Amino acid sequence: MADPTGREAVAAVWRIESARIVGALARYTGDFALAEDLAQEALAEALVNWPREGVPRNPAGWLLTVGRRRAIDGFRRRSALDDRYAALARDLGEGGAPGEGDDVLWDPDQIDDDVLALMFISCHPVLAREARVALTLRVVGGLTSDEIATAFLVPTATVQARITRAKKTLAAAKVPFEAPSAQERTERLGSVLNVVYLIFTEGSSASSGDQLIRFDLAGEAARLARVLSRLMPDEPETHGLLALLELTAARFPARTGPDGEPVLLEDQDRRRWDRSAIGRGRAALARAEAAGRGLGAYGLQAAIAECHAVAASVEETDWDRVVILYEALGRLTPSPVVDLNRAVAVSMASGPAAALPIVDGLAGAKAFAGSHLLPTVRGELLTRLGRPDEARTELERALELCRNERERSVLQRKLARL
Template structure:
């Protein structure tokens, strides 16, 4: 039973978005697609332990969800309409056109990122429908309360239904208007994989791999979009560090303490090549391109002490002009500390409205430690530990706090 449970959990991660996408494409209703996919997985939980895992779990789940959707439509619509819907679901008509996007998941990403929805709503809805993230995980990504995020997602699906926004294959001319939301979604999915909000899992390699795969597909569709290339480079350079990011004991390892010999040099080379290609165009970079360039500087240093902090700070100055958010300013302060000292950096950090954000307190704690203010540093570490959602991260912060003794 335990083994089957693990298989179901893995299949859920791998197949959830595909099942939802297939249903949504056929019935044009995101609510029903999500509900029927959930019922199919619930059926799997009941039957697979006794019947065994089917040879093709994804196909089994899609077929089961289709049948449940047909049954629901038969109950809810008039006789004439129900036969039309049932025939469509049964696949008796010619296959639907897939347009310029032939990947179910990526098509669902572009569909959920409809311009009629506010940007944050597009992102939240897509993370739920495509990424399979829970409402709690999405709420953490947006730094909001879970009930508020649940209401936001519910309202988004209701608006799609009330406004008769069609679930249709996006045309090529639709892509530029939707790509910014798509990139934001893929970045958040990647970040959830790189530091999971699940307390018991430090990382989720399945999510980082899927985010990279989908971003590669977006780049094939929009090869001249600098931000698409920038995001792919950023993901590759970040993913390259993953082998050194978790210790043998399962603890997170900070960037300056990682074994750089364990980094994936192939991914680094690819990421650096993408960054150089964008720089060669001479065009003004966007947010993801600047973030990728910062990551390129870090991964170019053979040792943490060799990091070109002046270049990092210059890039953060550019990023602040593009995105003057408190989180960007917090990250910039880390570079300031390396060049101008922790006292200057602390003055900048203390003015940021990030009291509920645990990296804010972790950064303050490190600056206070470097200034010799150990009691204040310990209190800041305590606050960071209390706010951190991942157990591996809590362990790392606890170890840093305990070194103060």
């Protein structure tokens, strides 16, 4: 009798184990693009077999076995009976379908290296940013093209094209499947961290659409950050990023009301904040600090998030410390966005009059071209300074630029109050 839970089991195993499966296949075949295709073929076969025959005792081993045997079939069809084929054949034997004895294929000592190599290849600097994000979510996160497209509100065909182009680019650049050396790892870690951060940012504050938070996307980024911190425990910024994501996500339960409308920080019920996430975030931040190498950009942002997490209210937040942390962040990674956030902190620590010149100095910054952020902050400062006509102009401009329907409702309420 067919097992109705088979398809659910396939989805669950794939989400958890896809990175290990693709990584192992890439190591065996030496071809990253081929490995991803083989893994997808194994997934398709599982979707047919598992509901009918039941879930195998070792689901991940089953998928890996199918993928490896598909690789052998491909080598045979191309008459590529070389050393690689011979080695694979010796490992697998000449059997057809995978059986219950396939546990031997899973090499726990190699798994971490495979996943680490997969993350660094998916985030390789040779790829465009959009391609890195799509490929990481596909081969490391295990998301389908449809899921990625839904998360970023783009057509599925666009996501598929990005993934295909990324694989062709990696092949053309002859990027080997291997964990980079210690020196290369340090140099390229920033690219990996940035991709995970971009995924989380889109999830935590959706750039468009009718939802403020895309919990699945933010959750996937947090999962990737946990994997990375485990794979590279000696790199403080992996812990810094994880701390930032945990501490930011801790506020999710209070960031929206029952109808999905955004709730501003000063209006949030802090009793609803996720204390477990705050604890995990503070522990990760402590690990980053314990390295004794100083906090990096993500660690500094996590320290700012910690200031909010431990404060009983907006008024009791240590805004002077937040300003200092933003100043340190600005020296480490100069950015108009950092300056804008510093201006907000300055307005809380010293008043809106002290912050307005900082905001005015950011006018014309390319980072805010087409963005509602700058006029939103300026409108808020002008409101607090008792200049409603100027504030209205800024908030109307922000409303014109904002693409997220939930954030637009906040701007409309601010305008109505004026």
